[in-house]
Amino acid sequence: MKAAFITAPRTFEIRDIPMPSINDDEMLVKIEACGVCSSDMSGYLNTGTHHPPFPRRAGHEPAGIVAEVGKNVKGFKTGDRITGYFADDCYAEYVKCNPSDRSARGHGSIIEKIPEGIPFEHALGEPLMSIVSITRTTTPEFGDFVFQVGAGFMGLGIIAGVSHPKLREYIVADLDDSRLALAKELGATITLNPSKVNVVEEVMRITGGRGVDVAIEVVGHPPGIRMVGDVLKNNRGKIIMVGWHQAPDTYELFSWIKSPIIYSPQGIGMSTDYQSELVRAMWGLEKGIFPMKRLVTHRYRLEDIDKAFQDNLNRTPGYIKGVIIPGL
């Protein structure tokens, strides 16, 4: 079977390797789609410090078909269409997994069946269950002003999950006007482009000088951190810090002092209720709450995985989320 190996910085190589063999507790899964995640980039670029030596593999947003089932496995059978979190080497034609493993990355395997009618390339359980986890942590209250900075794939998913008509306003800031337009379709009521307006002043004007009740940061860079602190009301406000702040940088944290609670619900292993969050994600998919047709913008063959990573790195116009499809 074919599998993608990062053999050097910015270089994938597709190699032919033996099929994984499974034990009684495991199952073999044929990968039909695997999402490209921005957190994979540091292993590809070889920045950061926690990577195994080359060649290394990646891919943790799988959707696929159960191809073979160990005799101790309960709840799954050959032919089941599944998604969730169950392996870290899913840029490949097949992977094996252990559905009862409780130790993987702090929470273990989380697997659910894909609802009928949802194509594999949209059934990306891993990022969707994270979005649901962040959404549940965020849960604003009746009449709250909500501010969010960042409208990429995660940010748009969060808007889709969090927004509803009993909130006062859902203000979204992003540098890309096309993403802001999509943010509005998904539930944002006001959008602001920091290259055109002073976002903090605008938010203060909108809220009558009071600031917002909930501020969500989905950027991963210092300006996002500062912005959520600057627009937050005094007292009782909360910050949701979603961005993946991988590198040391120059931050201003002073405005955070007025935020009594900051939630950081993004990291793998943060939720203690992921199974339920994957169930809720599948419901949201079926219900059309998460419009993956609009968010999954690019599909790639396994052989084109370098191109997929470069599109992610270069923020190619129109790119929101790419998916590797081994069978394409």
Place this chain on the structure above:
Amino acid sequence: MKAAFITAPRTFEIRDIPMPSINDDEMLVKIEACGVCSSDMSGYLNTGTHHPPFPRRAGHEPAGIVAEVGKNVKGFKTGDRITGYFADDCYAEYVKCNPSDRSARGHGSIIEKIPEGIPFEHALGEPLMSIVSITRTTTPEFGDFVFQVGAGFMGLGIIAGVSHPKLREYIVADLDDSRLALAKELGATITLNPSKVNVVEEVMRITGGRGVDVAIEVVGHPPGIRMVGDVLKNNRGKIIMVGWHQAPDTYELFSWIKSPIIYSPQGIGMSTDYQSELVRAMWGLEKGIFPMKRLVTHRYRLEDIDKAFQDNLNRTPGYIKGVIIPGL
């Protein structure tokens, strides 16, 4: 001016008394409307134990016009249309109040201006700010199953405040089919009449045997308490106990043991953020979230206040909320 006095059990008398005189910290308010609240009934029936001697007065859901302003009062002027909580004797033509009093019933005066275009009889700030407080306490999460028993005025207001499209189901139980029909208009997705179906079995069937995430009791009697415990999921579930359980009665609390958290947000003085809740209530009124046109079903002259109380006690068909209008 005229004011209503309870002079004996089940007996109001309208008396002519001098206008209240105000000091420098107070203002005089002309009452344009005052809601009839079920919690007034025990003072009318003379049941319960905490009442002052006859004759006694009542009325704590006022809306009116500022008629005179003490020289120390800030933020209000003659002619302002106001509502909120500021006096307990509002079944009358005029009352006085102290806007800066912080001691009244544990939270002090809470006053906001009525949005333009909202008639006084709909601008009942006191019950609406309670509904907002309960709504904020309830705030369910993405994909939650919500169950509520009780669809009277408070119950319907809570449905209007809490429901939105990112919840899995909003199941409402009540004995009155016309109220259930209104519950559906306001956001309930499934309605159940306990006189026709076994509510607990139905809810268990709907949730796949798992139970609901949030269960709201707005009844005030033992069957409501038992029902919310019986339909709640194990672990992580929460009960919102809104009912006003005034009398000792035979309760079964065993099923509550599986509910880790029970919130009781109803009592006056429970919130530490009422001013904001009244602001949010006024926004909800203006936005049409609280459809008072449908909920305020009966209007009475001050002289007909006995009739108003009897309609409330008798659950007259079609009655949801009555309002006393001194100027009618």
Place this chain on the structure above:
Amino acid sequence: MKAAFITAPRTFEIRDIPMPSINDDEMLVKIEACGVCSSDMSGYLNTGTHHPPFPRRAGHEPAGIVAEVGKNVKGFKTGDRITGYFADDCYAEYVKCNPSDRSARGHGSIIEKIPEGIPFEHALGEPLMSIVSITRTTTPEFGDFVFQVGAGFMGLGIIAGVSHPKLREYIVADLDDSRLALAKELGATITLNPSKVNVVEEVMRITGGRGVDVAIEVVGHPPGIRMVGDVLKNNRGKIIMVGWHQAPDTYELFSWIKSPIIYSPQGIGMSTDYQSELVRAMWGLEKGIFPMKRLVTHRYRLEDIDKAFQDNLNRTPGYIKGVIIPGL
């Protein structure tokens, strides 16, 4: 091996049965001690509704030695001294259990090794991890007034866990003066006997009329429920409802309306962190925080289990907790 069977109301019979045989995922445990729990009484008396037919077995507070280990079991070996929650039929010489079972009673098996130097009859992991769970839920804040009604085994354990010198007062009410004396040794600062003083009036006097910040009910009967509501401060107070309210009864819930939050941390399956709570319980045992020497007052042979149950039911003077010791 010998095992105790409830063959009729109020009747145990010791029968000789084959040793349990284990599969690859299970282990065999020799029971060295098993606590007698008040919640076992309804199965013994045949009151309540959820019991299996006679003969039935019981015993869920085991401590013992691993006698045999299935080949898939990880983390345990023959000879390990263990405790926790792993079986429901522990009034016997041997039981089997599956350490990786995640489904038992909503939380699965929770097992830890017993610290050196702690005798089996004191190492009752199951009630101690419940006490730790309740203690963590209760966690009062600096300067809080705490009130607790009920000083039986659970109540005394909770005092031992919750009390510390940065609390304003820890007031305990119970009808038994010897238990109140022990409560004082474990951390109570004021004790009140409701047969001698008006507890609510005393608490109000002690708190300057304000009421307590946290009120813990460990009684299981209506007077406890009413008392915690009556002594609680308005607003921001919390009630911890630990009592096991098994039967319908006449309750007064009105004073609960002033309690914004009621926690009910007692039920099995309530915590999502039991493994950590058992670890903490073992630490507390070793540290002497839970003085089991004072709390385990009665030891019984397996053959005398009827006597053990009757001592529990009769509240025999001096009885706090009984333990069945098959090898006695």
Place this chain on the structure above:
Amino acid sequence: MKAAFITAPRTFEIRDIPMPSINDDEMLVKIEACGVCSSDMSGYLNTGTHHPPFPRRAGHEPAGIVAEVGKNVKGFKTGDRITGYFADDCYAEYVKCNPSDRSARGHGSIIEKIPEGIPFEHALGEPLMSIVSITRTTTPEFGDFVFQVGAGFMGLGIIAGVSHPKLREYIVADLDDSRLALAKELGATITLNPSKVNVVEEVMRITGGRGVDVAIEVVGHPPGIRMVGDVLKNNRGKIIMVGWHQAPDTYELFSWIKSPIIYSPQGIGMSTDYQSELVRAMWGLEKGIFPMKRLVTHRYRLEDIDKAFQDNLNRTPGYIKGVIIPGL
């Protein structure tokens, strides 16, 4: 009367000015002591951006005697010994204040009487009520491992408030061995000096590789922020961010991603319960929980205020907290 004015960077001038005159709502207070707070330094150095023009005044940690009372003032009389937060210009012989003002710095005046027997120079209500607020927010649970970095005045006060015998360990890191020695007297169980040991490695060793449950940062500089993230356990851990991060700097936030909740309880106006926190602070003073005799290390005449500020800036050996005493 005399008052201290900052007339230029690093320069105080004592000027003779007229006594403040009070209106009916105000009272005049003779300042007996006023704490020197590190947050005053930026106004003294003229760094940061939010300062009024020179000459400017300061001093927000007053204790004094009521000298004159406006006729509308309730609850205070001439001669009362008071402390709390009621003015921002307390480096002076007299200040005026309005006890019923609800708007000052987001929470209004918070005043309590000083317990008998406590000298003014120890009765610093403002920092003590902040310490109580932080302590209540921190409140660790039974068996928790607690880590704190920073053992200056605030840090030592937090140790005194938070520590108790039902915690697993209370580990404190600071660069100053004499402060670490004091930390141990106040409740720390393990102390670590980062100039001598690798703190993160040590904490990981102490906790068996698991990390701590609660990590408190009382430093205000990037290494503190990183350290609390690095020692925190995965999942369910909480960070308490107390440091006053006034300037942009190079921060590493990556490890915060594993902390689901970060509390920032330090800022003025953060608590919604300061009055109660000042009451609790006075109780803690009286009880000896806050050993001000050990923490207030330096006393200065009003004329020596420049020296006081320089000792604070220079971290003079032995200096923990300085107090200005106008009558010295």
